[in-house]
Amino acid sequence: MTFGEQPAYLRVAGDLRRKIVDGSLPPHTRLPSQARIREEYGVSDTVALEARKVLMAEGLVEGRSGSGTYVREQPVPRRVHRSAYRSAGSSTPFRQEQAEAGARGTWDSSSERVEAPEEIAERLGIAPGDRVMRTRYVFRDAGEPMMLSTSWEPLSVTGRTPVMLPEEGPLGGCGVVDRMAAIDLVVDNVVEEVGARPGLADELHALGGVPGHVVLVIGRTYFASGRAVETADVVIPADRYRLAYHLPVR
Template identity: 75%
Template sequence: MPFGEQPAYLRVAEDLRRKILDGSLPPHTRLPSQARIRAEYGVSDTVALEARKVLMAEGFVEGRSGSGTYVRERPDPRLVVRTGYRPGSGQATPFRQEQADEGFKGTWESNSFQDTATARIAERLGIKPGDRVMRTRYLYRTEGEPMMLATSWEPLSVTGRSPVLLPEEGPLAGQGVVERMAALDVVVDNVAEDVGARPGLAEETAVLGGVPGHVVIEIRRTYYASGLPVETADLVIPADRYRVSYRMPVK
């Protein structure tokens, strides 16, 4: 096939995608049947089927058991704002502070338990596999809608036997990593976030909504104090409903 020439199934998918985006095929409309696609575009059953598979993989359509394939509703993505630590925020956690800036009402639920570091987490925290960590799982909501899952790990060599052992309990419950570490005279001076995308796992999409395999945004965040990692976390956000927006000060 000459360079730049699309296979027939991609040309069909592109035209159907255009109709979805311009409103010719609005949300909840049934996608043309395989026979109709075959007749309208002059293609084989195989091409028609592959074109439908492309649109389903891209999240433009969804199958409904015993009914057919329909155009999915695609709401305008809302923002998940990332601004980094800002001093003087009072009792607000970073999540609550950032979402408040956008006028959203954010809440979360969490649970913490002691665990052992896997090889992957140990490498990120600069500790040995099997070392003890505090693992905390979060579900964040914006105006009641699940919008982000997060799992954090803190080395017990830093927080063990201290008042801030549990991130969401004690005198600094919910204050965030910077404030909690400061109570131990550990000064957090840097944070790194690596952003990527991947198919969502079944257990993630079951909580966040959506279909297993749909793309999620994954942020791998690590807080440092003088080069020492004191917390690392994985944040998972549904890519079809949210967009990550960074607001970084210029110093």
């Protein structure tokens, strides 16, 4: 193989990928068998197998037990809107984003008191093991799971207050800014860091994704006068959604 030349399995995978993208192999069509790939491209069984593995890892095909490997129907990516916070009474950021997209979202949540892991403690500026309220969410758009979120709030801030439980009490379901204002904390800054990684098995199961698929992770932290009052990890399937940021120019 000369410098710059692709390995045989990547060349075969690339040609099959092109056929999937241009519709020559439409969704739900059975992928050519390993023997057929070997014959058509003049390659070994090993090369044919590795090419199929590439397409599987890219989420272009899926295996069906006892039936074979088929071309997956690819979703059309939709936008998840992120914008500067605008106070809206009882509106959460998710409700704001859904309203901007003209969508109707629902969610499930559960909260529990836990000890802060080291990474979360660092983000909140507290000691590892300090008590926090952890709340896990599954957000849905038209019934389809679209986003997961896990938030942590220091109980040294919210403990024994009406806003200790984010989804219960007089301000249940309100956004962090409004909830903190109710206990005389003015949120004046929010930091978001966006990254990507392979989805964890439980995340992909909850989101209806394929093992090996990439997810976008937004690490978000709210601050009040330099003190972190909430931090969260938001997980979004990268093949189905794009982040769209709307930021004001000051």
